């Protein structure tokens with residue numbers, strides 16, 4: 040692998056995007072949280088819009104990596120107008136590190152519906168799609184089950200959607216090991232340089248290094264451990280060397296405040312509401328799957344065949360939705376040889392994955 044990249048490089052969002060303008064659109068959601076939203080366009084016309092939702096601790100940058108043909112470029116070339124949301128779990132926002140507590144209820148209730156409303160206010164009657172990854176997709180499924188984002192033209196959910204499930208060892212770590220850790224630490228970093236050599240995080244990095252083929256501590260944490268839950272985020276060979284070297288910039292610290300909600304979701308094998316007695320969240324159903332009849336648009340469920348974070352979750356989701364909601368237009372596409380996040384950030388994703396997404400959008404534009 041090549042040398043680590045200097046930390047002063049601009050974030051990928053502001054790197055090369057041929058002929059495209061990146062317009063920041065201010066977004067403060069109604070609980071007062073400041074988010075980031077960007078519209079990417081080449082010409083002001085009436086093309087359909089696509090809102091992109093990143094995974095937890097990643098950011099909108101996962102869709103604009105300059106070293107690969109990225110999803111934003113593919114969408115622009117296919118005649119779409121991408122909109123990039125950094126929801127509150129983004130590593131480009133301060134909330135994962137500044138002690139803010141939140142759950143995926145907040146993402147489903149505030150971030151996603153209010154971003155959709157703002158995009159709609161700008162695009163008028165144009166069609167709006169959403170392409171979402173991992174916990175962005177999981178939170179979106181709750182927004183949809185709550186009826187908070189009606190009338191989308193179609194949704195692509197990558198990695199997981201409404202029926203999350205993990206392996207037995209990952210479940211064990213989520214429910215026991217990480218819970219024990221919560222007494223000592225409040226967040227798990229991925230950047231060894233920021234964490235320091237002799238910190239309380241050193242044992243976590245040491246654990247992640249066990250059996251690892253790659254010497255990069257951030258890569259070990261993500262590829263070998265997934266923030267200490269023992270899962271894996273990608274098929275190593277699918278990453279471009281530049282992407283590999285910027286992993287510490289693309290993925291950030293996970294705050295353990297989200298863990299109790301995630302554990303409850305994992306136990307239920309569907310997205311459930313965390314805040315059961317707080318009336319502010321009453322718009323969210325207690326169980327998303329039981330309210331899947333509120334999904335009112337076609338859904339494409341995508342997953343790499345080697346997804347080691349949510350193995351077979353989207354295949355299961357397809358089968359369950361087909362059985363319970365036969366009126367739904369839902370399909371499942373499995374991409375051979377891909378893991379969890381490399382279907383978006385992999386060097387060959389434009390060849391192997393994006394065609395499935397754009398074909399789905401094209402059929403409904």
Ligand SMILES: [Zn+2]
Pocket residue numbers: 253254255258259262275283
């Ligand atoms: Zn590596």
